[in-house]
Every structure is written in C-alpha cells, then in structure tokens.
Amino acid sequence: MAENGATSGAHEGEERRDFLKILFGATAAVGAGAIVWSFGAALEPGEAARDQSVFDVDLAPIEPNSGISLRWRGKPVFIRHLTAEQVSAVEATPMKDLLDPVPVKQRVRPGHHQYAVVIGICPHRGCIPVGNKASDPRGPYDGWLCPCHGAAFDAVGRVRRGPARQNLAIPPYRFVSDTLIRLG
Amino acid sequence: MRRLLFAAAVALTALGLGQSARAETRTPQSFRFQSLFGTYNKASLQVGFAVYQADCASCHGLSLVHYRDLAHLGLSPQDIAAIVSHIKVQKGVDPAGKPVLAPAMARDAFKSPFPDEAAAEKKFHGAIPPDLSLIERGHRDGADFVFSLLMGYRAAPPNVTMPPHHFYNIAYPGGLIAMAPPLKPGSVTLADGKKPDVQAMAHDVAEFLAWTADPTLDQRKAVGLRIIIFLLILGALGGFAIRAGRRT
Amino acid sequence: MDKSESEAAPGWLETRLPLCAVWRTQWRDHLVPANLTLVWSFGVLVAVALGVLTLSGIWLGFAYVPTTQGAALSIERYTRAVNFGWLIRDLHRDGATMLFGVVFIELFRGIYYGSYRNRRELAWIIEVVRFFAFLAVGFFGFAMTGGAVADAAVTIMAAHIAAIPLFGSALAHWFLGGFMVGSATAPRLAMAHETIGFLVLLIALLGFMASRAAPPANPDGIAVPDPRDMVPQSAYAGKLFTAFMIFALIFAVIVAFAPGLGQPAGMSLTSPMAMPVQPVPPWYLLGFHGLARAGQSAGGGTLLTVAALVLLGALPWLDQGIVASGRYRPLYAGFVIVLAIDWVVLSVAAAQPATGIWPAVIDIATIYVFVHFIVITPLVTMLERAHPVPARIARRTA
Numbered sequence: 158m159a160e161n162g163a164t165s166g167a168h169e170g171e172e173r174r175d176f177l178k179i180l181f182g183a184t185a186a187v188g189a190g191a192i193v194w195s196f197g198a199a200l201e202p203g204e205a206a207r208d209q210s211v212f213d214v215d216l217a218p219i220e221p222n223s224g225i226s227l228r229w230r231g232k233p234v235f236i237r238h239l240t241a242e243q244v245s246a247v248e249a250t251p252m253k254d255l256l257d258p259v260p261v262k263q264r265v266r267p268g269h270h271q272y273a274v275v276i277g278i279c280p281h282r283g284c285i286p287v288g289n290k291a292s293d294p295r296g297p298y299d300g301w302l303c304p305c306h307g308a309a310f311d312a313v314g315r316v317r318r319g320p321a322r323q324n325l326a327i328p329p330y331r332f333v334s335d336t337l338i339r340l341g
Numbered sequence: 342m343r344r345l346l347f348a349a350a351v352a353l354t355a356l357g358l359g360q361s362a363r364a365e366t367r368t369p370q371s372f373r374f375q376s377l378f379g380t381y382n383k384a385s386l387q388v389g390f391a392v393y394q395a396d397c398a399s400c401h402g403l404s405l406v407h408y409r410d411l412a413h414l415g416l417s418p419q420d421i422a423a424i425v426s427h428i429k430v431q432k433g434v435d436p437a438g439k440p441v442l443a444p445a446m447a448r449d450a451f452k453s454p455f456p457d458e459a460a461a462e463k464k465f466h467g468a469i470p471p472d473l474s475l476i477e478r479g480h481r482d483g484a485d486f487v488f489s490l491l492m493g494y495r496a497a498p499p500n501v502t503m504p505p506h507h508f509y510n511i512a513y514p515g516g517l518i519a520m521a522p523p524l525k526p527g528s529v530t531l532a533d534g535k536k537p538d539v540q541a542m543a544h545d546v547a548e549f550l551a552w553t554a555d556p557t558l559d560q561r562k563a564v565g566l567r568i569i570i571f572l573l574i575l576g577a578l579g580g581f582a583i584r585a586g587r588r589t
Numbered sequence: 590m591d592k593s594e595s596e597a598a599p600g601w602l603e604t605r606l607p608l609c610a611v612w613r614t615q616w617r618d619h620l621v622p623a624n625l626t627l628v629w630s631f632g633v634l635v636a637v638a639l640g641v642l643t644l645s646g647i648w649l650g651f652a653y654v655p656t657t658q659g660a661a662l663s664i665e666r667y668t669r670a671v672n673f674g675w676l677i678r679d680l681h682r683d684g685a686t687m688l689f690g691v692v693f694i695e696l697f698r699g700i701y702y703g704s705y706r707n708r709r710e711l712a713w714i715i716e717v718v719r720f721f722a723f724l725a726v727g728f729f730g731f732a733m734t735g736g737a738v739a740d741a742a743v744t745i746m747a748a749h750i751a752a753i754p755l756f757g758s759a760l761a762h763w764f765l766g767g768f769m770v771g772s773a774t775a776p777r778l779a780m781a782h783e784t785i786g787f788l789v790l791l792i793a794l795l796g797f798m799a800s801r802a803a804p805p806a807n808p809d810g811i812a813v814p815d816p817r818d819m820v821p822q823s824a825y826a827g828k829l830f831t832a833f834m835i836f837a838l839i840f841a842v843i844v845a846f847a848p849g850l851g852q853p854a855g856m857s858l859t860s861p862m863a864m865p866v867q868p869v870p871p872w873y874l875l876g877f878h879g880l881a882r883a884g885q886s887a888g889g890g891t892l893l894t895v896a897a898l899v900l901l902g903a904l905p906w907l908d909q910g911i912v913a914s915g916r917y918r919p920l921y922a923g924f925v926i927v928l929a930i931d932w933v934v935l936s937v938a939a940a941q942p943a944t945g946i947w948p949a950v951i952d953i954a955t956i957y958v959f960v961h962f963i964v965i966t967p968l969v970t971m972l973e974r975a976h977p978v979p980a981r982i983a984r985r986t987a
Binding site: 342344345346348349352353377405410475556557560561562564565566568569572573575576579580583584587 | 626628669675698808837844845846915930
C-alpha cells in the first residue's frame with residue numbers, strides 16, 4: 158500500500174489513523190471516568206446522613222451544674238453547664254497534676270468558659286463515662302467517671318486518674334449566639 | 342430479518358396509537374416540564390408549595406419530601422428557616438412523658454397532618470387522605486389529573502344520590518369524592534400582593550406535586566442530554582477511527 | 590504490524606496466565622462467516638446489558654431494605670437523597686428493558702434464520718433456558734420493588750402456582766413463605782432475584798461455549814461455510830461498534846426522557862388512593878402474562894407458560910427441513926413475522942382490563958402461539974418449496 162509513489166500520503170494516513178485512535182481512546186476514557194465517578198459519588202453519605210453532620214444545640218435549658226447527652230454523628234456528646242465555682246476549680250488545678258496537661262482555655266471557647274462540650278467516649282477502651290444525669294456519680298474530680306475501668310475526668314473533660322491517658326476529645330463546634338452552638 | 346423487525350415495530354405503533362386515541366375526559370393543561378426538554382417552572386413551584394401549605398397540608402402529608410428539599414424550588418436557606426420556624430413538630434418527650442413541640446428543622450420531613458391512619462380515619466369519616474408525595478407518579482398526565490380533579494367539582498346531577506360527606510367531581514373515577522373542594526380563593530398571596538384565582542392555584546399546586554413525585558426530573562434531563570451529546574461525539578470519533586484504519 | 594507486536598515474546602504474566610492469547614484466539618482471530626449482519630452483534634450487547642445490570646444491581650443492593658414496608662421506601666429514598674441515585678436506579682430499571690429488547694430480537698433472529706439447526710440444538714436449548722432465567726430474574730426484580738402493584742403481582746403469581754394440580758397450594762405457601770405476601774416474602778424475592786441473576790452469568794457462559802463448539806450460525810443458514818468465506822472476528826469491529834452505539838444511545842434516551850418506559854407506575858411506593866391501577870407486569874413479561882391469563886380460564890396458566898418455553902426449546906425437532914434460513918424459505922419467514930406480530934398483540938392485550946374484546950384477543954393470540962409451533966412449523970417444513978441455498982456465501986458483509 159505504501160508503494161506507487163504515495164509513500165508520504167500513506168504515512169499521513171497512518172498518522173491520521175493513530176491520531177483518531179488516540180482521540181477516540183481518550184474520549185472513551187473520559188466516559189469511563191464519568192461512570193466511575195458517578196458510581197463513586199453514589200457511595201457518599203446521602204442527604205439523610207449529611208443532615209446529621211451539622212447540628213444546632215440550644216444551651217439555654219441546661220441548668221448550671223447539670224449536663225445533657227446527645228448523639229452527634231453517631232457519637233455521644235456531653236454538654237455541661239458549669240457553675241462559677243466549678244470554673245475556678247478547674248482553672249486552679251496546677252498543670253503538674255494533670256496526666257494530659259492542657260490549660261482550661263483550650264478546653265472551652267473564649268467568653269463561654271461555663272460550657273464544656275466533649276465527646277463522651279473514654280480514650281482508654283471506648284466506654285461511655287457517666288456523670289451527666291443528676292443521679293450519676295461524677296467521680297472524685299466533679300466531672301465524669303468511666304464505669305469500665307474507673308478513669309476519672311474533671312469538669313472540662315481532662316483526665317485526672319488512669320487507666321486513661323488522654324483527655325476526652327472535643328468535637329468541632331462554635332457559638333452561634335450566647336446560648337446556641339453549632340456542632341460540626 | 343429486517344422485515345420481521347419492521348413488522349413488529351408497525352404492530353406496536355398501531356396498537357399504541359389505538360390506545361392513546363381513547364376518549365380523554367380530562368382538561369389538558371400546558372405544563373412546561375411535560376415537554377421533551379422542559380424543566381419545572383420555579384416560580385410556579387413556589388406558589389404551588391404555598392397553596393399546598395395553605396389548603397392541602399392540614400389533611401395530606403408529603404412524607405417523602407423534606408423541608409431542605411425546598412431549596413430545589415429556588416428558596417434560600419433563610420427562606421426555608423423562616424418557613425420551618427412556624428411549623429411545630431414533636432421532638433421527643435419531656436420527663437413526664439408528654440410530647441415536646443419544637444420548631445421543625447430543615448432536615449425534617451414534611452409534617453404529617455395526623456399521628457396515624459386510625460386517627461385520620463376517625464377525623465375524616467373513614468376516608469384517609471392519601472399522602473401526596475407520589476400522587477402524580479407514573480401518569481404522563483399526572484399533573485393534568487390533579488389539575489382536573491381540583492377543577493372538577495360540580496353540582497351532582499339529579500340522578501345521582503350523594504352519600505354523606507361526599508362531593509361530586511367529574512374528574513374522579515366514579516364521580517364521588519370524599520374531599521371537599523380544597524382550594525379557597527385568596528388563601529395565598531403572591532410576593533406582588535396579588536391573590537391568584539383558583540385555576541392558577543390548581544395549576545401551580547399540580548406542578549408542585551409533579552415535583553414531589555419526580556424531584557430529579559430537571560437533573561435527569563440535563564445529565565441525560567449531556568450523555569447523549571457525548572455518545573454522538575464518541576460515535577463519530579469511533580466511526581472516523583475505524584474508517585481511517587480500514588484505508589491504511 | 591499489530592500482530593507482530595502482540596505476538597512478540599510473551600512476558601512474565603502472559604506465560605503464566607495467557608490472557609492475551611485467549612483474547613487473540615477466542616476473539617480477535619476467531620474465524621466467523623463473512624455474511625453476518627448487524628443483529629449478530631446482539632450477543633455482545635447482551636453481555637454489555639448484563640454488565641450494566643450487575644453493577645447497578647450491586648449499588649442498589651447497598652440501599653435496598655428487604656421488608657414489606659422498606660422495599661419500596663428504601664429505593665424511593667435512594668433515588669431522592671443519594672448522589673446519582675436516580676441514575677443508578679434507572680440504569681437498572683431501564684437496563685432490564687434494554688436487555689429484554691436485545692434478547693427478544695436475538696430469539697427471533699434464531700427462529701427466523703434457523704440458528705437452532707446444524708448441530709446447534711444444545712446451544713439453542715441453553716439460549717432458551719437463559720431466556721427463562723432472564724424472565725425469572727425480571728419477575729423477581731419487579732416483585733421485590735414492593736408497593737401495591739408489585740405485591741398484587743406476587744399474589745397473582747402465587748394464585749397461578751396454587752392452581753397447579755395436586756401440590757399447587759403447598760407450593761404457593763412455600764413460594765410466599767406464608768399464606769399471603771408478608772414479612773417472609775420480600776427477602777426471598779430479593780434473594781431469588783440476586784441468586785438467579787448471578788446464575789444467568791454462568792448459563793450465558795455455557796451458552797457461549799456450546800455456540801462456539803457447533804458450526805457457526807449465519808443468515809444464509811449455510812451448514813458448514815467454506816473456509817474461504819470465513820473472516821477473523823476483528824473484521825466486524827465496525828459493525829460491533831455501530832451496534833453498541835445504537836444500543837447506548839437508545840439506552841441514554843430512555844433514561845433521560847422516558848425513565849421506567851413500559852414498566853408499571855407502581856414499581857415504586859404507591860399511595861393508597863393513587864389512581865385505580867391494574868396489576869400489569871413490565872412489558873417484557875406481558876406476553877407470558879397473556880398466556881397465563883388465557884390459561885387461567887382453562888385452569889392452567891402456569892402450564893401454558895412453561896409449555897410455550899418448552900416448545901421454543903423443541904424447535905430443532907419441530908422443524909426438520911433441509912433449508913435452515915428464512916431467507917430461502919418465504920412461507921416460513923412469513924409465518925415467523927406473523928408470530929412476532931402475534932406476540933406484540935398478545936403483550937398489548939395482556940395489559941388491558943378483562944373487558945370488551947380483550948379476553949378474546951388474548952385467547953386467539955395464545956392459540957396462535959401454540960399453533961405456530963405445533964402445527965405450522967412442522968407442516969410448512971413438509972409442504973413448502975424452499976429456494977436453493979447457495980453453496981458459498983454470496984453476500985459478504987465483512
């Protein structure tokens with residue numbers, strides 16, 4: 158085919174063919190990518206699950222020296238309204254007495270020191286500490302007590318007694334107004 | 342084989358045409374979304390939602406729709422927040438076991454008008470008002486049906502004896518419907534202060550209920566059109582590539 | 590040039606797992622008759638449709654809740670609140686329409702060109718078994734969607750089964766897992782749909798093997814084509830691509846502009862009032878729905894449906910003539926066309942309420958199906974004077 162003096166023509170034809178092949182292959186790959194992407198996107202949490210990810214909580218009904226538990230993204234979240242005495246008690250705790258030393262200002266939001274918001278999962282073995290209900294024991298440090306192995310936390314969720322080695326985690330949240338927080 | 346395919350296609354078309362030629366008792370309305378590339382009219386959907394809230398929601402639920410879905414009608418998050426703040430739904434129970442009412446949230450499903458079917462049966466003399474989420478599902482003319490039903494109330498002909506709590510409606514199969522004429526002129530006020538007449542209300546609420554039954558119609562048509570254009574390009578490229586391959 | 594490249598010294602993987610060699614010998618260089626037409630690409634289209642259905646089916650399986658209430662609700666919510674949920678649901682629902690469209694044409698291709706002849710009996714029987722399995726998967730898939738229409742369809746199916754003499758009612762209880770559609774029913778419908786769905790892939794593979802083992806079918810019905818009339822399968826790349834593009838375009842148009850085409854409105858959640866609906870199955874089951882309705886009055890709906898499929902599988906023995914292809918059998922070809930029209934009429938009539946002329950139409954169309962197989966096919970074979978079949982392939986299409 159490349160004979161009879163049309164060598165360059167045939168060569169051009171081949172180049173054209175290869176170009177078209179690559180162009181076709183690339184277009185088909187775009188299509189395949191779109192299919193993979195849409196099937197992947199379908200595995201993301203749907204709207205119903207996304208609904209749970211951001212949560213407004215009204216703090217006004219929480220009396221001082223009491224707390225509430227709620228579920229956020231499947232995890233227990235504790236919110237405690239501290240009295241002025243409780244705030245000054247945790248602020249007075251010397252750093253050297255803490256197992257996981259963190260100042261109080263890193264455990265609460267500025268201007269809202271009376272509200273402690275923590276994730277209620279003991280960092281030791283994942284049990285849910287008690288201390289939110291009026292009838293619950295709060296442990297020796299007036300915070301939460303883990304019923305499984307006896308870890309004790311103070312009123313802003315810092316660990317004071319093992320076996321846990323870390324403080325209770327803090328969920329991402331911000332104050333929308335003085336008595337309303339947005340979790341997530 | 343070509344003859345065989347052709348014959349089958351002709352038979353199918355002929356029978357299909359015979360089907361659609363059957364007498365149509367309903368009033369056809371023009372809904373933009375019913376045309377091939379047509380989409381929902383957002384202004385119409387918003388009025389339709391207002392009509393639903395004013396004249397339908399007290400008896401009919403929309404269990405499959407959530408307040409956040411109203412964003413599809415072109416409402417802003419602030420609009421939706423304003424709407425839900427007026428709607429009180431049960432949020433758990435207080436320590437005494439009494440239900441606690443709180444404003445709905447955008448993530449909540451539309452409030453059900455009654456706690457359960459038994460309560461509805463008692464309230465509505467045995468006829469349970471159906472959930473409207475899918476009332477127009479599967480009927481190409483589903484919106485026409487709802488429109489005709491809303492506009493189909495007439496005085497009963499003398500030869501028809503009306504059972505108690507029933508009304509005469511020419512669009513309803515059998516003619517006897519337990520729903521009182523629901524649309525009240527003036528129950529909805531538009532942004533420009535005008536009050537739409539009953540026919541306009543029926544049109545918009547019919548479009549709104551088409552949306553509740555098929556909320557992904559706009560997206561489906563847009564994505565589908567893109568897929569078809571893509572396939573046409575792919576087909577042309579493949580055809581050229583195969584032809585060029587044959588020539589060399 | 591390509592050949593020398595791909596047949597260069599096999600690499601590490603190729604010497605241990607000769608995938609490229611299988612691709613070459615079983616696909617690219619596999620010799621096929623030179624007269625194949627576009628409809629011969631439909632085997633590949635069946636594979637494409639099965640791929641789409643399997644993938645989208647797995648994705649729907651992530652969301653499906655097999656309970657009486659959850660069945661319809663879970664899929665309805667999936668289409669509304671999950672990214673592309675509507676697309677995946679319609680790829681599955683309309684994918685079934687595409688599959689059956691292809692399968693019906695493929696079956697009529699076999700009947701028209703006598704593809705069951707020339708030592709292809711077993712390949713044909715496996716194709717009929719595969720068709721039956723498709724119908725079963727289609728029915729269970731329709732039934733498991735829940736809602737008023739699907740539940741009614743399951744109830745009617747149970748009534749058909751209960752009408753079987755002797756052990757019918759026991760079988761119906763076994764089928765439903767109770768006296769009526771209840772909490773036990775949805776999971777078993779779903780499991781039947783999925784299990785037979787995967788079994789179909791195996792049956793299709795067996796059919797492919799049996800078809801490859803027998804002399805190749807072709808539109809001229811030439812029993813053993815001359816070796817000079819055979820071309821490598823790769824010569825049909827253009828035709829295959831054309832068929833695929835037409836398939837994909839029709840599929841896209843249905844998904845975008847007519848989702849759920851030919852399927853009952855109640856294939857999802859139905860509200861109690863809705864509009865009075867009649868339990869009508871998806872279009873691809875309508876013909877058999879018609880056979881069952883015709884048999885109902887005679888007390889044997891299920892038997893008629895099964896008998897029709899058995900007769901289809903028995904075609905190699907009902908049609909014993911010398912000439913295979915409808916191209917050279919004008920009389921036979923005419924009757925096959927009438928059969929195709931009859932099936933369409935039966936399907937449409939089966940979707941109508943049992944009033945007016947429709948029951949009579951169903952009965953006549955049903956009788957014709959059986960007359961075609963039992964009377965016309967053997968009789969035409971004996972009586973007709975077929976045109977001479979060329980020894981070589983005259984019309985090369987590749």
